[in-house]
Amino acid sequence: MSGTVSTHYDAPDLIARIEAALSDAGLSPETVTADVLAPIEEFHVGGRMATDTLLRDLNIRPADRALDVGCGTGGTSRHAAAQFDCTVEGIDLTDSFIRAGRTLTDWLKLDGKVALHCGSALDMPFETARFDLGWMFHVGMNIEDKQALFNEVFRVLKPGGRFLVYDIMRGEDETTPLTFPVPWAGSQASSFVRPPRQYDEALRSAGFAVTKSEPRRDIADAFFAQAASQASQPRPPLTLALIMGETARDKFANLKRNYEAGRIVPVAISCEKPI
Numbered sequence: 328m329s330g331t332v333s334t335h336y337d338a339p340d341l342i343a344r345i346e347a348a349l350s351d352a353g354l355s356p357e358t359v360t361a362d363v364l365a366p367i368e369e370f371h372v373g374g375r376m377a378t379d380t381l382l383r384d385l386n387i388r389p390a391d392r393a394l395d396v397g398c399g400t401g402g403t404s405r406h407a408a409a410q411f412d413c414t415v416e417g418i419d420l421t422d423s424f425i426r427a428g429r430t431l432t433d434w435l436k437l438d439g440k441v442a443l444h445c446g447s448a449l450d451m452p453f454e455t456a457r458f459d460l461g462w463m464f465h466v467g468m469n470i471e472d473k474q475a476l477f478n479e480v481f482r483v484l485k486p487g488g489r490f491l492v493y494d495i496m497r498g499e500d501e502t503t504p505l506t507f508p509v510p511w512a513g514s515q516a517s518s519f520v521r522p523p524r525q526y527d528e529a530l531r532s533a534g535f536a537v538t539k540s541e542p543r544r545d546i547a548d549a550f551f552a553q554a555a556s557q558a559s560q561p562r563p564p565l566t567l568a569l570i571m572g573e574t575a576r577d578k579f580a581n582l583k584r585n586y587e588a589g590r591i592v593p594v595a596i597s598c599e600k601p602i
């Protein structure tokens with residue numbers, strides 16, 4: 328199954344495509360800024376706005392060592408490191424995302440603060456109790472065994488470590504099949520969208536204390552409204568279509584359709600490893 332997931336996301340020529348889009352806009356890796364990269368740095372509902380809103384809750388300090396589970400190209404890792412001056416280690420299954428992410432980290436001169444690793448969230452190459460805190464944005468939809476996932480996250484966090492999950496979960500309509508493709512999967516075969524209670528159960532059973540669990544319709548509504556209003560404006564040099572590939576339009580339309588039908592909703596869950 329992990330092969331299917333990384334095949335879905337695989338983007339071997341991503342940096343070349345980003346360089347070409349930058350060049351069309353009169354920019355280059357030497358002149359690019361975090362703001363120009365921002366539209367492709369967050370591959371989740373709400374983009375940078377969601378990242379800023381959610382990370383605030385983690386109370387990140389400069390001395391913290393943070394973990395970004397399923398970091399993609401590492402955009403959230405870079406943004407957190409730049410905002411909070413913490414160090415971040417990201418891990419992701421998709422090798423081409425990690426390779427592109429290392430280049431983007433170099434471009435933004437954050438290589439002393441951000442390290443990206445290729446590997447599975449179910450078996451992370453980190454020692455026990457390495458991290459002060461962590462987050463996982465829009466990854467659990469690709470992972471069937473959520474218990475194994477949260478057991479592993481629990482292992483690598485220090486006692487007292489905070490963890491934030493922000494995933495697409497089943498909405499009030501839990502049974503109608505989703506319309507595919509969606510950004511995380513081409514078909515039901517690699518999609519494991521579950522209701523929030525299954526996350527809560529798996530987190531608690533791993534040992535976490537769950538402190539908050541809430542659907543973030545506010546973030547989703549603002550995100551879809553912004554996307555609709557931007558449709559008539561000039562496109563920024565970089566968009567997530569660079570990462571989502573040729574079917575980007577269908578994936579985004581189905582994401583919105585499934586959300587509006589109540590089949591899915593983004594949910595944020597805050598939890599802590601007890602001391």
Ligand SMILES: C[S@@+](CC[C@H](N)C(=O)[O-])C[C@H]1O[C@@H](n2cnc3c(N)ncnc32)[C@H](O)[C@@H]1O
Pocket residue numbers: 329332333336368369370371396397398399400402403418419420421424446447448449463464465466469470510511
């Ligand atoms: C929708 S993207 C989200 C990326 C990033 N968290 C963000 O919000 O921008 C989902 C990511 O999860 C990764 N992923 C899926 N299953 C994984 C696993 N078992 N271990 C590590 N990464 C995984 C994929 O490779 C992909 O990069």
